[in-house]
Amino acid sequence: MPDNIELYRRLYRIRNFEETVLDEFPSGVFFGTTHTYLGQEANAVGVLSHLQPDDVVVSNHRCHGHYLAYGGDLHGLFAELMGRSTGVCGGRGGSQHLHWRNFYSNGVLGGTVPLATGMALAEKMRSSRAVTVTFLGDGTLGEGVVYESLNIASLWQAPILYVVENNRIAQTTSIDLAVAGNIPSRFTAFGIPCLEMDSSDVLEIYTAAARLIGEVREQAAPRALILHTCRFGPHSKGDDTRSPEQVVQLRRERDPITIHGSRLDSAVRMQVDVSIREEVTQAFERALADPKPVLSSIAG
Amino acid sequence: MPDNIELYRRLYRIRNFEETVLDEFPSGVFFGTTHTYLGQEANAVGVLSHLQPDDVVVSNHRCHGHYLAYGGDLHGLFAELMGRSTGVCGGRGGSQHLHWRNFYSNGVLGGTVPLATGMALAEKMRSSRAVTVTFLGDGTLGEGVVYESLNIASLWQAPILYVVENNRIAQTTSIDLAVAGNIPSRFTAFGIPCLEMDSSDVLEIYTAAARLIGEVREQAAPRALILHTCRFGPHSKGDDTRSPEQVVQLRRERDPITIHGSRLDSAVRMQVDVSIREEVTQAFERALADPKPVLSSIAG
Amino acid sequence: MSHVLESLNTALHQAFAADERVYLLGEDVLDPYGGAFKVTRGLSSAFPGRVLTTPISEAGITGIAAGMALRGLRPVVEIMFGDFMTLVADQLTNHIAKFRWMYNDQVRVPLVLRTPMGGRRGYGPTHSQTLEKMFLGVPGLRVLAPCWIGDPGRLLAQAILEDDEPVIFIENKLLYLLPVQDENALPEFALTSITYPRLPEYIPGYAPTYSLKINQAPAASLTLAAYGYMAELARQAALRLAYEHEIFVELVIPTQLAPFETEPIIASVRRTGRLLTIEEGTLSLGWGAELQARCAEVLGPRLRAACRVAAAELPVPASGGLETEILPDVNHIVQTAQRMV
Amino acid sequence: MSHVLESLNTALHQAFAADERVYLLGEDVLDPYGGAFKVTRGLSSAFPGRVLTTPISEAGITGIAAGMALRGLRPVVEIMFGDFMTLVADQLTNHIAKFRWMYNDQVRVPLVLRTPMGGRRGYGPTHSQTLEKMFLGVPGLRVLAPCWIGDPGRLLAQAILEDDEPVIFIENKLLYLLPVQDENALPEFALTSITYPRLPEYIPGYAPTYSLKINQAPAASLTLAAYGYMAELARQAALRLAYEHEIFVELVIPTQLAPFETEPIIASVRRTGRLLTIEEGTLSLGWGAELQARCAEVLGPRLRAACRVAAAELPVPASGGLETEILPDVNHIVQTAQRMV
């Protein structure tokens, strides 16, 4: 198990990366748009810290945190966001379309869920004992293909963990306007056991995930983890329709960095902060100096 | 309430129509294929006997029984199956694609469910107090758009009754291979109250439907009725992969015609049988004499 | 001078005011956000209860809108990004487009499905496509594309209020902020607007085709055909061709993409003998393919030169320079035109 | 002599035997039923555990197969009717077709999606369409169509075992029961088979284009292009044109529809000056549109006559006579050819 310092490092790396992204966006270094993981760091770190090298992750539009918690390289991600040929996808994918080792993301909501389910099944068919973890938001529960996937995952016992990050909002739409009934039932209705957790504490999530990923691996069967969580930033950039007070309160009460950071000796923590900030800055600077791809230089 | 004789008449009309369809198919009078309603007659009759003139029905590939129970005309359906210009859709639709008054069917599974949901919402928006009833099979629960619809029906409180006809088979695929978890939970997970019933008795179904349709109408809210039922015939024609013994047993134990027919005086029953057979035969003969459409005669 | 976005937004307000059967369904369409591209801004405040923000269920809401349309309402659906039109392909093709004919002309499906298409914003492969070509060949669908010329808002309002057929309404993202131009705003050009009064279900003034010629120019030797935002690039190219290369063109801009009404384009090519089609989607089986095929069929050897400018046959990359390379631009148009005459 | 159906079925058996990474997913594919059109017959008995009958979830199973393909397997998906391809449009377009390029060529998606298309069986508007045209313009997808000529099974086996790109494999329903014909079985014709060894990812013998000329006939004055079942109708038309009207044609039959490899067709049109394309789908933006556009682009006025035979732009009706009227047949081909020369 990664120690508290290491877990903190992972959390803060995501935090600092995402803050840098939002801070630097207006300067025009990045292309397109972005969906930052601010506030949800404990989910990715708590869950993905259990992964073994062969395990597979399928992520969505809000993928930076997942990618970094998976072990993805800061520079490769900055470079991707900046559209450089050194980006993890050579600048072709951009923020939402990442692939690195066994990590995959795509920007069409819901469509990644059957994909992940198929990957889990393939690993089972190939007897690799690898676990597949896939993330989806509360809003993504609106997409029908999610349920097609849950049904088949249950019928064929896919070794997959579905992680719902319920931040109670989809872009600007509150969960009350978009999710009828309740989330756990949507998994148990298909025969997929489900654990629900309302926490921003990486240790609590880590412990819950340990159990579920263990079950997925041992029993080669699907599980779901519903994480009630908080989005601190805008959906993408400058598009937060919630009241500032509401967001301030979330940041005060539910900050994974604060919660877990308090477990560290403050000098140690400061040292980690400094080193992470440096790591992030260096990756940013390095990416900024990298070349951009041109069509003629790449295979059609 | 229709009396027992009338209910029987409705059941037997469907039975005799469908038997005629299967009997006559080899003679080449019909186009394409067909999905008969044999064995499930009590569902359509039990539910649709509650409809008021403005109510709406959305049906699927197995629509003959729904259409006839809705009050649809025998000759128009025969003519449609025979591709005559007097068919309910002038021969353009054929067996799976019917429209008559407030009755609609289409042959792409699942896609009719949002359609029905939207119709129900439209009736609510127009304050018509009309109820929409839609039928779907157990196999159709595989389609994701069904869940998109349930979610929205629940959020927006559509006045609709979803009737699942669970004959435990989809074409040749047993429910065990296709439906994980359980059916009622798939509705309650979205906040849609649900009643389950394992019966081929039209009176039992009629009573259950009375309650649900009443609730849908009074509360302008969605409900689901799960009817465990039995398909007596092949999926379409000559494609039954079940053992003949199994089907014989179903026919012996679960025949809606037998169950309800036993409530009638046998002389009365015989009289009804004769008159229905005549009605069906006449409709068949009349349709057979009708002209076929030609492109030049119809609007592009 | 108002922008295309404003024009469309105003048209929605007018349509809602004019007919209470008009509803709108879409993701994140409520105020204060007012939709991802703000086309619906203010609508939910002005018409509460008729602007329905939906779960993320593109197929579901399209099917629901179809049901509403079949039962007497006139729904408008917003699909947040045109890339997600793939998710509604079944509802459009196997349900909405078929009902009228399959049900023997007994029903109508007056539904408008609006969606923004196009790249040049760095959104990457799944948020930058121009996918309308998938639907231009589906019998039973009308596909419209407003332009910065004429009256985009009127096109939308007519689609919502007067057209009883299902309409797909394609809005290019970069078009939104272009100022709407009428005749007077285009002093360099002579503008003609053509409609089709002979069509069986003709609606006066609906879905015009525009034709632009440079004032006092010699006879055109090339026809350019383009729609939506690409018509603006074609206009720029037309000026450059005239002033820098003395190549004079006629630019034809349909607002109805499907069903194909190619008469004005063919009429122009009869005069010029050459057709250059311009579109933002990928080349193969794009809008231009059908135009070229129809011209070749009708004109035979009188079609002396045919070319298409379109996106390279690749996903749209996120990286800006790469994206620019892949999408068609004014240079491509100018260079291709030079090669053709 | 074996039928196309048998040839495809045998190929599946061979592919399963040759490579244990091959799996098949589809609705009702288990024995004894063996699939709605029996193409998978016997497969589940011979390879239990690798033939997966699925719920009715076209999008889901296609996405699942894509995941399997990305993780080292070689899945085959059967979509029961091609009409339901609309349900997998998103998986194909925004996921499967994009992964390789969008992920910077780091992955491959070796998946084959098979589906039957076509009418003439009275199945009506939602079970009779020819919809492949929706996917012919999607960059990143290969679309193949076997024919009654050559070796349809080999085409399928190569797609499954040798091709690392995603393939859509279009099987016309009436094609299934046609006997497979090789050179010797077509005594009236000279048969040439053309492949593209210059393509970057060339697989020997894969996806040939066939060319048929009547033996000892004068120089052809018209090129017919057709694929799948329509190639059989075109063959019949070619004979009638020759024997009844002394019009001699060259018939070109590609088995790869997309990406478009038009060289053999253009080479033929260079000789004949005339191109008649024949397809079962509705006219607008069908396969023929792209061919005609490419010919017009390359040949300019040397394309003396261009025509397309295709279905009327309507849903396919259930009523037999009406269906026949709407779908293209030998008479349409013969009449159109007569008008062209």
Ligand SMILES: Cc1ncc(C[n+]2csc(CCOP(=O)(O)OP(=O)(O)O)c2C)c(N)n1
């Ligand atoms: C199919 C599809 N529809 C719409 C969108 C646009 N979109 C991107 S993110 C988003 C909200 C997603 O909400 P949720 O699933 O809760 O994830 P969160 O953003 O809260 O992490 C929307 C509507 C999309 N990318 N894909």
Ligand SMILES: Cc1ncc(C[n+]2csc(CCOP(=O)(O)OP(=O)(O)O)c2C)c(N)n1
């Ligand atoms: C989208 C779609 N996929 C597949 C089919 C082919 N098909 C027609 S009926 C059927 C089985 C349906 O089973 P179920 O929903 O249980 O209804 P039942 O036939 O048992 O009444 C299938 C697979 C279809 N019509 N539409």
Ligand SMILES: [Mg+2]
């Ligand atoms: Mg959310």
Ligand SMILES: [Mg+2]
């Ligand atoms: Mg069933």
